[in-house]
Amino acid sequence: MSMTFVNITATVSSLASIQTDLHTSTTTLVWVTSAYALAVAGLTLCAGTVGDLIGRRTVFLIGTAVLGAGSLICFFAGDATGVIVGEAVMGVGGAFVLPNSLTVVSASFADPHRRTEAISIWVGFSGVGLAAGPLIAGVLLAHFSWHSVFLVNAAISALVLIVTPFFVVNSRHLGRRIDIPGVLLATVSVVALTYGVIQGSHVGYTDGRIIVAWGIFLAGLGAFVVVERRSGDPMLDVHLFRSASFSTTMAVGLAAMFGFGGVPLIMVLYFERVQGASALNTGWRLLPTLAVYVLVSVVAARLVARVGFKVMLSAGLVVTAIGAVCLLATPAGASYGAVWPGMVIFGLGEGLVLAPTTAAAVTSVAHERAGMASAAVNMFRQLGNVLGTSIIGSLLTSNFAHILPQRLISAGVSAPVADRVAAAAGHGGTAPAPKGPEGIAIQHAVARAFTDSVHKGLIVTAVVLLIVAIPAALFIAGRRPSQQS
Structure with a gap:
């Protein structure tokens, strides 16, 4: 399961190299980071049903093989389209791995408290993958091209395919069927939403194409609810959302991954483009966030046993928002001293939220609904990841492109030079800059414009987290795992 998260941060760490080599636009770059999560979000529910039908281990192995194949597509890609296609294929594999690995874990422990501990360890290993991704990518990029980064998951996939039959027991839930209309409607809705967010930030949200995308999203979502309500064996039992606690838990998972998808993305770009980090x-600069997240995730089950889900989730969202606010101290320079405290606090908050969110969803339903609950929480988390990378990433790139020309001119740069610099920055290149005071002014203006755009993304993230913390404190059931039936 960790390799599904290795891909996220390894790809983010490779963005600068990919953009420089392929000369991609900033919009295309956001699609590179969104394609994977988009496929996971659209197919996770279906993958859980398929696992129930033909066996969780079987589908887990299929997903592992597909994920490895997608990695090889990215490795051989010669343009941005190939990378995006490869990321989408990896997302299909990740969709099959995530819910089935979680169902295997949760079904192995009947005791609610032990199940929560096991799920916390499962979530903690997502942090291991997130932490390993940038370090692995950094080592490879120091010696090879960005293509080499995508060989990592191909190698891990081969290893997992060999050892899984010896350690994982196959299980299934007979009587299920694949809800094809539900799969199609869910996928179309998620794709339309993501397209509207990413493209709308660059062409304007009143553009005809974007309005059509919003219409498709709303129509698809409405049709999905109708189809699932009428289905005798729904992919997602919408009646579960009658529970305010379950619905709020889904919102918390979405909001937490909104932050965990968007903030690392813009911080990687900040470190590389403003602070000049390799x-x-x-x-290494991301490690404080990810290491703290892993450690807190592992002990989250014991904390939940003491304070309950309500306190844990609402407090975790607030702490994460505080971490995002602390990151507003990031300077338009190379100093890391003002950055790491916010990174630590942000990782602490995410660790308090993500593992308990998964456990809260699984333990809030009947045992036979555990697979559906695990698929649902994964879908909402991955949807949050899609929205985080697309909204925050698009906000960063569009705001940077908007304010950079004026910042350059205000710094005393001539209009023709400012236009060339802005055009080059939008495609990951570097325009020939004059030496002397004007060259220094360009460097400072670019750094300030990019830093200000990062700050705007952090503010949006903090607001989203704080808004969701309110219903979390009001509606999530306060029962501890040991009190669950």
Whole structure:
């Protein structure tokens, strides 16, 4: 399961190299980071049903093989389209791995408290993958091209395919069927939403294409609810959302991954473009966030046993928002001293939220609904990841492109030079800059414009987290895992 998260941060760490080599636009770059999560979000529910039908281990192995194949597509890609296609294929594999690995873990422990501990360890290993991704990418990028980064998951996939039959027991839930209409409607809705967010930030949200995308999203979502309500064996039992606690838990999972998808993305770009850090150095700078997240995730089950889900989740969202606010201290320079405290606090908050969110969803339903609950929480988490990378990433790139020309001119740069610098920055290149005071002014203006754009993304993230913390404190059931039936 960790390799599904290795891909996220390894790809983010490779963005600068990919953009420089392929000369991609900033919009295309956001699609590179969103394609994977988009596929996971659209197919996770279906993958859980398929696992129930033909066996969780079987589908887990299929997903592992597909994920490895997608990695090889990215490795051989010669343009941005190939990378995006490869990321989408990896997302299909990740969709099959995530819910089935979680169902295997949760079904192995009947005692609710032990199940929560096991799920916390499962979530903690997502942090291991997130932490390993930048470091692995940094080492490889220091010696090879960005293509080499995608060989990592191909190698891990081969190893997992060999050892899984010896350690994982196959299980299934007979009587299920694949909800094809539900799969299609869910996928179309997620794709339309993501397209509207990413493209709308660059062409304007009143553009005809974006309005059509919003219409498709709303129509698809409405049709999905109708189809699932009428289905005798729904992919997602919408009646579960009658529970305010379950619905709020889904919102918390979405909001937490919104932050965990968007903030690392913009911080990687900040470290590389403003602070001039190498890919490996960027990995080390991300480590405080990811290491704290892993440690807190592992002990989260014991904390939940003491304070309950309500306190844990609402407090975790607030702490994560505080971490995002602390990151507003990031300077338009190379100093890391003002950055790491916010990174630590942000990782602490995410660790308090993500593992208990998964456990809260699984333990809030009947045992036979555990697979559906695990698929649902994974879907909402991955949807949050899609929205985090697309909204925060698009906000960063569009705001940077908007304010950079004026910042350059205000710094005394001539209009023709400012236009060339802005155009080059939008495609990951570097325009020939004059030496002397004007060259220094360009460097400072670019750094300030990019840093200000990062700050805007952090503010949006903090606001989203604080808004969701309110219903979390009001509606999530306060029962501890040991009190669950």
